[in-house]
Amino acid sequence: MSDxxxxxxxxxPPADQAxxxxxxxxxxxxxxxxxxxxxxxxxxxxxxxGGIAIGRERERSATDAPFAFFGAHQAGITTPVQDxxxxxxxxxxxxxxxxxxxxxxxxxxxxxxRMTQGLEVxxxxxxxxxxxxxxxDTGEAQGLSASGLTITIGFGPTLFENADGxxxxxxxxxxxxxxxxxxxxxxxxxPETSDGDLCIQAxxxxxxxxxxxxxxxxxxxxxRARLRWSQLGFGRTSRTTTDQATPRxxxxxxxxxxxxxxxxxxxxxxxxxxxxxDEPQWLRGGSYLVARRIAMIVETWDRVRLAEQDRIIGRxxxxxxxxxxxxxxxxxxxxxxxxxxxxxxxxxxxxxNAGVRILxxxxxxxxxxxxxxxxxxxxxxxxxxxxxxxxxxxxxxxxTDLMNEYIRHVGSGVWAVPSGARDGSYVGAELFD
Amino acid sequence: MSDxxxxxxxxxPPADQAxxxxxxxxxxxxxxxxxxxxxxxxxxxxxxxGGIAIGRERERSATDAPFAFFGAHQAGITTPVQDxxxxxxxxxxxxxxxxxxxxxxxxxxxxxxRMTQGLEVxxxxxxxxxxxxxxxDTGEAQGLSASGLTITIGFGPTLFENADGxxxxxxxxxxxxxxxxxxxxxxxxxPETSDGDLCIQAxxxxxxxxxxxxxxxxxxxxxRARLRWSQLGFGRTSRTTTDQATPRxxxxxxxxxxxxxxxxxxxxxxxxxxxxxDEPQWLRGGSYLVARRIAMIVETWDRVRLAEQDRIIGRxxxxxxxxxxxxxxxxxxxxxxxxxxxxxxxxxxxxxNAGVRILxxxxxxxxxxxxxxxxxxxxxxxxxxxxxxxxxxxxxxxxTDLMNEYIRHVGSGVWAVPSGARDGSYVGAELFD
Numbered sequence: 001m002s003d004x005x006x007x008x009x010x011x012x013p014p015a016d017q018a019x020x021x022x023x024x025x026x027x028x029x030x031x032x033x034x035x036x037x038x039x040x041x042x043x044x045x046x047x048x049x050g051g052i053a054i055g056r057e058r059e060r061s062a063t064d065a066p067f068a069f070f071g072a073h074q075a076g077i078t079t080p081v082q083d084x085x086x087x088x089x090x091x092x093x094x095x096x097x098x099x100x101x102x103x104x105x106x107x108x109x110x111x112x113x114r115m116t117q118g119l120e121v122x123x124x125x126x127x128x129x130x131x132x133x134x135x136x137d138t139g140e141a142q143g144l145s146a147s148g149l150t151i152t153i154g155f156g157p158t159l160f161e162n163a164d165g166x167x168x169x170x171x172x173x174x175x176x177x178x179x180x181x182x183x184x185x186x187x188x189x190x191p192e193t194s195d196g197d198l199c200i201q202a203x204x205x206x207x208x209x210x211x212x213x214x215x216x217x218x219x220x221x222x223x224r225a226r227l228r229w230s231q232l233g234f235g236r237t238s239r240t241t242t243d244q245a246t247p248r249x250x251x252x253x254x255x256x257x258x259x260x261x262x263x264x265x266x267x268x269x270x271x272x273x274x275x276x277x278d279e280p281q282w283l284r285g286g287s288y289l290v291a292r293r294i295a296m297i298v299e300t301w302d303r304v305r306l307a308e309q310d311r312i313i314g315r316x317x318x319x320x321x322x323x324x325x326x327x328x329x330x331x332x333x334x335x336x337x338x339x340x341x342x343x344x345x346x347x348x349x350x351x352x353n354a355g356v357r358i359l360x361x362x363x364x365x366x367x368x369x370x371x372x373x374x375x376x377x378x379x380x381x382x383x384x385x386x387x388x389x390x391x392x393x394x395x396x397x398x399x400t401d402l403m404n405e406y407i408r409h410v411g412s413g414v415w416a417v418p419s420g421a422r423d424g425s426y427v428g429a430e431l432f433d
Numbered sequence: 434m435s436d437x438x439x440x441x442x443x444x445x446p447p448a449d450q451a452x453x454x455x456x457x458x459x460x461x462x463x464x465x466x467x468x469x470x471x472x473x474x475x476x477x478x479x480x481x482x483g484g485i486a487i488g489r490e491r492e493r494s495a496t497d498a499p500f501a502f503f504g505a506h507q508a509g510i511t512t513p514v515q516d517x518x519x520x521x522x523x524x525x526x527x528x529x530x531x532x533x534x535x536x537x538x539x540x541x542x543x544x545x546x547r548m549t550q551g552l553e554v555x556x557x558x559x560x561x562x563x564x565x566x567x568x569x570d571t572g573e574a575q576g577l578s579a580s581g582l583t584i585t586i587g588f589g590p591t592l593f594e595n596a597d598g599x600x601x602x603x604x605x606x607x608x609x610x611x612x613x614x615x616x617x618x619x620x621x622x623x624p625e626t627s628d629g630d631l632c633i634q635a636x637x638x639x640x641x642x643x644x645x646x647x648x649x650x651x652x653x654x655x656x657r658a659r660l661r662w663s664q665l666g667f668g669r670t671s672r673t674t675t676d677q678a679t680p681r682x683x684x685x686x687x688x689x690x691x692x693x694x695x696x697x698x699x700x701x702x703x704x705x706x707x708x709x710x711d712e713p714q715w716l717r718g719g720s721y722l723v724a725r726r727i728a729m730i731v732e733t734w735d736r737v738r739l740a741e742q743d744r745i746i747g748r749x750x751x752x753x754x755x756x757x758x759x760x761x762x763x764x765x766x767x768x769x770x771x772x773x774x775x776x777x778x779x780x781x782x783x784x785x786n787a788g789v790r791i792l793x794x795x796x797x798x799x800x801x802x803x804x805x806x807x808x809x810x811x812x813x814x815x816x817x818x819x820x821x822x823x824x825x826x827x828x829x830x831x832x833t834d835l836m837n838e839y840i841r842h843v844g845s846g847v848w849a850v851p852s853g854a855r856d857g858s859y860v861g862a863e864l865f866d
Contacts, residue, residue, distance in 0.1 A: 084640075084667075086799070126685055127751035131740040138735050139685025139750055140668075140797075143678065192804065207640075208668035208681075211799050215683075215808060219735055227806035232665075232799055234517075235573075235641035245576065248641075250648075252559055252572020302571050302652055307564035317572055318560035364573075366519070366644050366665055367800060371625065373660035375648060 066146035069113040071420040072285055073273065074427065076150030077359065077384050078262035080241045082203040085233035085363040086210040087291065087380065088218065089196025089413060090225040092159070098168045100224040101159075102432055107220050108153060108200070109426035112213070118146030121216045138219065140212050147206035151213055153427045154289050154415025159197040173431060175280050177288065177388050178416050185399045186409065193293055193411035196228045201289070201382065207232070229411070231293065233363025233380045240361070246320060246328065250296050250364050250377050251406070253313050254320035257328055258349075260359045271357045272384050282430035285419030287384045290358075290391040293365075293411030296378040301406045312402040314343030344403045353397050356390050358383040378407070388414050499579035502546040504853040505718055506706065507860065509583030510792065510817050511695035513674045515636040518666035518796040519643040520724065520813065521651065522629030522846060523658040525592070531601045533657040534592075535865055540653050541586060541633070542859035545646070551579030554649050571652065573645050580639035584646055586860045587722050587848025592630040606864060608713050610721065610821050611849045617842065618832045626726055626844035629661045634722070634815065640665070662844070664726065666796025666813045673794070679753060679761065683729050683797050683810050684839070686746050687753035690761055691782075693792045704790045705817050715863035718852030720817045723791075723824045726798075726844030729811040734839045745835040747776030777836045786830050789823045791816040811840070821847050 067075045092101060111121040120126060126139030160166075160174035180195065202213040211232070218227050237249045238256030241263070249255040260267045269275065274283045301309070310316050314323055314332070322345070324333035332345060339346055350357050362381040369375050385391055391414075398404070418428045500508045525534060544554040553559060559572030593599075593607035613628065635646040644665070651660050670682045671689030674696070682688040693700045702708065707716045734742070743749050747756055747765070755778070757766035765778060772779055783790050795814040802808050818824055824847075831837070851861045 127739065127749070129739065131743070132738050134736050135685075135739050135742075135750070137685075138683075138731070140681045140683050142681060142685065142751070206668075208797065211667075211683075211797075211810075215731065215810075218806070218808070219732070227802050227808070230799075230802050230808070232801075234644075235639075248573045248575060250571075250573050250644075252568075252570075252575065298571070298648065299652070303567050305565055306560065306562065306568050309568075310564070316560070317568070318575070364641065364644075366663075368665075369660050369663050373651070375651070375660070375663070377644075377648075 066117045067148065067150050069109075069116045069151070069421070070423045070425075074150075074152045074286075074417060074420045075116065076152035076201055076203055077272070077287060077361070077417070078240055078268065079148075079150050079203070080244060080262070081236040081238055081361055082148045082150070082210075083205045083234065083236060084203065084207040084210050085236075085380065085382075086202045086207070086214040086230065087233070087382070088200050088202070088214045088230040089156075089228040090198040090200070090218075090221060091228045092167065092197045092225050093223065094164075096167070096224050098170075098432075101168050104221055104224045105153070105428045106426045108151075108217055109421050111216060111220055112151040112153075112427075113421075115141075115213050115216070116146060116149045116151055118144075118149075121220070138212065138215055140215075141209050144206055144209055144212075147204040147209040149202065149204040149209050149213060151217070152201040152203075152289075152417060154199040154201075154417040155428065155431070156195060156197050156199065156413065156415045158195065162197075170431060173280060173282060175283055175288075175416050178414065179388070181290070181388065181395075181412055181414055182392065184395050184409065186404055187412070188408045188410055189412050190293075190410050193229045193231070195413050196415075198225060199289065199291070199413065199415045207234070231365060231380050231411075232367075233365045235364040237362045237364060237379060238360040240359070249379055250298055250366075251301055251309070251313075251403075253309075253315065253317055254328065255362075255379075256360055257315075257320055260357055267357065268359070271386055271390065272359045274386055278386070282433065283416055283418060287359075287386065287417045288388045288391075289415045289417050290381075290383050290385070290388060291411070291413045291415075292381040292409050294379045294381050295376070295408045295410050297374075297406050297408070298377050299374050304406075311340050312343060312406075314339045314345035340402065342400045342402045344398070344401050347397050347401050348394060353393055356393050358385045358390050358394065378410075384417070499550045500581060500583050502542075502549045502584070502854070503856045503858075507583075507585045507719075507850060507853045508549065509585035509634055509636055510705070510720060510794070510850070511673055511701065512581075512583050512636070513677060513695070514669040514671055514794055515581045515583070515643075516638045516667065516669060517636065517640040517643050518669075518813065518815075519635045519640070519647040519663065520666070520815070521633045521635070521647045521663040522589075522661040523631040523633070523651075523654060524661045525600065525630045525658050526656065527597070529600070529657050531603075531865075534601050537654055537657045538586070538861050539859045541584075541650055542854050544649060544653055545584035545586075545860075546854075548574075548646050548649070549579060549582045549584055551577075551582075554653070571645065571648055573648075574642050577639055577642055577645075580637040580642040582635065582637040582642050582646060584650070585634040585636075585722075585850060587632040587634075587850040588861065588864070589628060589630050589632065589846065589848045591628065595630075603864060606713060606715060608716055608721075608849050611847065612821070614723070614821065614828075614845055614847050615825060617828050619837055619842065620845070621841045621843055622845050623726075623843050626662045626664070628846050629848075631658060632722065632724070632846065632848045640667070664798060664813050664844075665800075666798045668797040670795045670797060670812060671793040673792070682812055683731055683799075684734055684742070684746070684836075686742075686748065686750055687761065688795075688812075689793055690748075690753055693790055700790065701792070704819055704823065705792045707819055711819070715866065716849055716851060720792075720819065720850045721821045721824075722848045722850050723814075723816050723818070723821060724844070724846045724848075725814040725842050727812045727814050728809070728841045728843050730807075730839050730841070731810050732807055737839075744773050745776060745839075747772045747778035773835065775833045775835045777831070777834050780830050780834050781827060786826055789826050791818045791823050791827065811843075817850070 120137035122136040126137040161171040202210045204210040246254040320328040322332040323338040324336040367376040553570035555569040559570040594604040635643045637643040679687040753761040755765040756771040757769040800809040
């Protein structure tokens with residue numbers, strides 16, 4: 001299974017090194033008190049005293065080795081794209097302070113470091129604690145393996161400063177590039193499914209494992225942060241390793257053929273990771289995440305002639321080969337008239353955008369249907385880049401995309417994604433140094 | 434793989450027997466004309482002339498043998514429960530007539546008989562037709578296997594008669610038991626996610642395959658029926674074979690331990706299948722499907738003491754063992770005080786309900802969250818029974834269920850599910866004889 005591991009995250013530390021001594025216990029204790037049962041403090045304390053015995057305390061039947069949580073980069077970026085997504089955006093509670101934010105990130109990191117290894121959120125978990133207290137873990141993932149779970153945490157522009165000001169004393173540490181995305185032609189954004197102080201991307205090969213992660217992290221946030229919006233996704237629309245087949249989006253086309261691959265270290269350094277020479281220093285080794293909820297008008301698309309669908313995309317629907325000829329992975333030849341100058345592949349191509357590339361990691365979604373019987377379906381676009389300007393440049397380039405007639409951007413957000421946590425530390429620790 | 438086949442559906446017929454000579458071609462032609470491209474008639478005609486070569490025309494890489502579509506019973510009832518659900522309710526269009534209904538069922542059966550075998554909706558599919566016409570198939574399942582897809586079709590009470598009267602000349606054939614479910618204590622039903630003239634349950638081990646099926650069947654219905662509401666689900670909450678582990682619902686408990694198993698022919702005959710001695714005759718070999726969208730107030734549940742959670746359910750959260758002792762599959766002993774008289778397992782148990790049993794086939798769902806940050810999560814309950822009165826009796830028995838404080842029934846529907854289609858025929862043909 002070693003070829004399925006993320007080369008950018010380090011192997012799980014041995015149990016005796018894995019105890020996150022700087023992690024707060026307040027969150028889980030807070031949970032217990034929130035349940036009104038003071039007695040839990042004993043049970044949880046006893047559990048924490050045992051530390052995080054990653055790789056030893058395996059309570060679930062693992063089918064694959066889990067992805068390490070600690071490492072140089074957060075997992076979930078170059079990790080081979082899993083089948084399912086639960087994405088969540090959070091806002092800090094109105095009266096929360098810097099200590100709330102730091103302990104939340106510590107508690108999230110503690111729980112994430114366990115859940116990604118197939119463990120429950122605490123040592124006592126769903127059923128191992130005092131029966132007279134609410135369980136630490138909600139329990140629906142009991143018996144399931146880690147299922148490739150990755151948990152990736154990001155910081156939105158409003159975390160640094162919002163209408164209430166500099167709530168957490170970090171306004172002067174906001175990355176200059178971390179701003180609400182500008183308006184794009186055709187945007188039809190719903191504020192209720194946009195933005196957020198914090199985000200968590202949970203990806204797994206079992207949707208119940210991804211849902212369990214977001215639910216428990218939301219619960220741990222109780223009193224400090226609140227779920228703002230969330231999105232489930234399936235059928236990844238990108239590939240990050242050469243052994244992943246290119247999946248299809250809901251227009252029926254292969255999507256992500258030209259994505260940056262996780263073993264292309266030079267491209268990752270150039271286009272994805274914030275470098276040591278970039279500002280701010282606390283974000284080096286991190287990245288920026290852009291999310292766009294893109295509704296697809298599938299009923300209209302489905303009535304478009306096949307030749308026209310191909311022209312709009314610039315590739316053929318069957319193989320995904322460029323209309324200029326060849327097979328899926330043949331380079332596009334824009335000197336040939338077969339590729340329309342406003343086709344999606346041309347407008348998005350690095351050669352038409354001064355070499356700009358992004359790492360895509362999106363998912364398809366279907367969220368029921370409208371009262372007119374149209375599916376509420378589309379692409380939950382996720383991309384990682386070294387600077388949000390990369391996404392902005394590409395999105396502006398797509399302003400004349402022939403595809404725009406069939407899509408609407410209805411949700412949007414951008415977050416700074418810190419580097420991976422060092423063993424025993426937490427995601428974002430460098431921000432508070 | 435033979436032990437994974439549904440013992441109640443027959444093996445796929447050889448290709449030369451599979452051509453559904455009585456199936457209409459109108460639907461697919463209608464699609465083409467709907468797209469404004471008269472030329473498609475040629476392409477589709479050519480495709481249909483080849484018939485349905487099930488098991489030979491395999492265009493996708495199958496990982497498992499598909500489930501037969503034709504057979505004594507519809508697949509998707511006793512079939513081993515797949516991992517994902519896309520459920521859809523449809524209303525016939527206002528001016529549709531009996532011919533529209535019959536051809537719709539023929540076209541749905543034709544497409545379903547193909548998709549369940551891992552084929553596209555027609556022989557020309559997504560890319561094999563005339564490029565100057567819209568493709569027959571939307572294409573997002575290209576390259577995916579059948580993934581255990583089953584498609585199960587049901588008829589709601591309003592199909593037989595509604596406020597507009599007897600639209601299809603079948604009012605006198607309505608099963609006496611097929612009526613809108615009565616109001617139950619605590620119901621908080623949303624009419625927009627309840628009822629419907631027709632329903633389709635699509636289950637598969639890949640959500641993209643289930644979504645592809647509903648999307649294409651909706652498209653085929655164009656002009657005749659319209660999607661009323663739909664629901665995605667994951668993490669099946671029941672088991673129908675002894676080799677399936679009992680899954681967990683979003684309260685973290687094992688769910689479906691005592692379900693009717695697909696190899697228990699006597700129980701199926703007694704509780705699930707409409708018998709030859711039952712009325713109406715056209716429904717024999719069929720069943721009745723009840724759907725209930727049950728919202729779970731998970732945030733409140735998660736603050737309940739473990740001992741109280743166990744008491745509410747009547748089993749322990751870890752193993753699923755009855756509180757009266759033993760292991761998961763030990764019989765419940767209601768003479769012991771450990772099982773509360775208003776616990777869920779007791780109130781739902783056959784011994785407390787004059788022997789009534791149902792076949793459960795539900796799924797968990799998470800559909801984002803409310804503006805208060807609560808997950809819109811719960812159980813999409815599906816059950817099959819020989820008579821809707823079985824569900825009604827059980828649901829009334831549950832009126833004092835301790836669990837009711839933590840759930841709300843927000844959607845509801847009941848449908849008569851005809852027997853399986855005979856080779857070359859269509860689901861529901863007996864209704865129109």
